[in-house]
Amino acid sequence: MLHKLPTELLCVVLKHLCYDDLDELHKISGLEPIVRHHLLRHYRFHYQVSSLLRIFESSCETEERRDNIANQLLDLICHAVEKCPKYDHRNKFSDLLNILETTVVKRILAHDIMPHVEDEYALLCLDIRYKYLHQPSIRVLHDPKYRRRSTKYPLAPFLPREYTWVWRRQCANAADSLYNSKRNKLLMAPVKDKDRRQSRIRFARFFGQLFKVTSLYLESNLDGTFEECVREALVIGDVESLLVMCAAAERPVDVMHMCMMVNMAAEQLWTYLETFDDWLATNPTPEQRARIELNEQAQQQRQQNMQEELPPPEWLLPDRYKVADDTKLRLTVRGKKGSLIFNSKCVCQVELTCSFVLTTIS
Known part of the structure; x- marks a missing residue:
């Protein structure tokens, strides 16, 4: 029409x-x-990035081609940033880099993507990160004071923290799919759930490879660390994505250590909450003092309106920090029920439950 x-x-x-x-x-x-x-x-930049990524997917899987595409993507960003005033370089670079990172993850989650392209995408992203970190002419456009700035929160392309929200969403979708399959007592998931599972596995393989450390400080004191992502998958119960991510990142799978991380997180939270009142009474910060006043006003308003109090947030619930026995059982590899193999190709084969039969992930 x-x-x-x-x-x-x-x-x-x-x-x-x-x-x-x-x-x-x-x-x-x-x-x-x-x-x-x-x-x-x-949308010139969007169009140019999408065109280069389509060429990358259709081209031969060679290191020379990947290096060429990585240079072209960085050149697109640098040329666009250089046209802006100097005081706007950092914001412009961050905006364009965010468009590139978002476009890449959309291609990873797309249903029409070719098999095993997620591995090539991961190598492309690591190449872009390496070039960024080792070319001062590029880094200075993003952060003019990067040589004197603290490296506690570094700037670099395709850090895992940029995709942590996608990881949480994928784990939640996996838990919902597994719950629905158990409730309906189906041996095979519907076609729609199968497509979602394939996209989830592709992202897990891509996401795990981004944890390759290309600098000494990239994973120190940052949001989106590997341990944080492991805890998220354990708490939700997405064992399949967790094992695929560990295999792609070449990290060992220690079931007891993983579960201990969740228990330690719960202990730290409750220890903080027990001493929180003392800190507020002795020396509250201006932000905490303002928050206390707002809470008191809100409480008075609720009492006047006779409204019921809202339930506590999810992160404050005790059950949030409990790893289900079902999750531990599916993580534990025993005999014919499952095997986990680590090699250069990151092959992972696991059978989760009788109602959710898995195939070999290669």
Whole structure:
């Protein structure tokens, strides 16, 4: 229907669409010229990044080709940043890098991606990170004071902390799928759940390889560390993604150590909460004092309105920090029930439950 509209009216319609919708319309042959012109005018960087990634997926898996694509992606960002005023370099670089990172993860989760491309994407992201860290001319565009700045919270492309929210969402989806399959007593998951599982496994393999340390300080005192992601998967119960991530990151799987991490996190939380009142009474910070006043006002308002108190947040519930016995059982490898093999190709084969039969992940 859209290709029957006049060009002027079609351009008005395209202005109200986001890039993802325009990218889908670009695949229609009749609309391709007009949509491409609109993309180059309003979403040039998005279009150039997506085009390079499509070329990367269709090209041969060679180190030379991967190195060439990595250089082109960094050149796109640097050329766009250099055109901006110097005081805006850091924000512009961060915005463009965020677009690149978001586009990559969308391709990893897409259903039309070719098999085993997630490994090539991980190598591409590590190449971009390596080039960024070892070329001062690129780093200075992102952070002019990077030589004098504290390295506690470094800036670099494709750090695992940028994708931690995706990891949490994928683990939650896996837990929901497993719960639904048990409730319906189905031996095979529906086609939709199967596609979700494949995309989840692809992301786990990609995500695990990003934990390769390319600098001495990248994983010190940061959000999104490997241990944090392990705790998230354990608490939710997504054993399959956890094992795939560990295999891709070449980390050992110690069931008791993993469960101990969750118990220690719970103990630290409750120790902090027990001493929290003492800290507030003796020397509260200005932020804590303002928060106390807001809570008192909210409590008075609730008493006046006779409203029921809201339940505590999820992170404060005791059950949040309990690893289910079912999770431990599925992690423990015994005899014919499952085997975990670590090698250069990160092959992982696990059978989770009788209602959720897994195939070999290669």
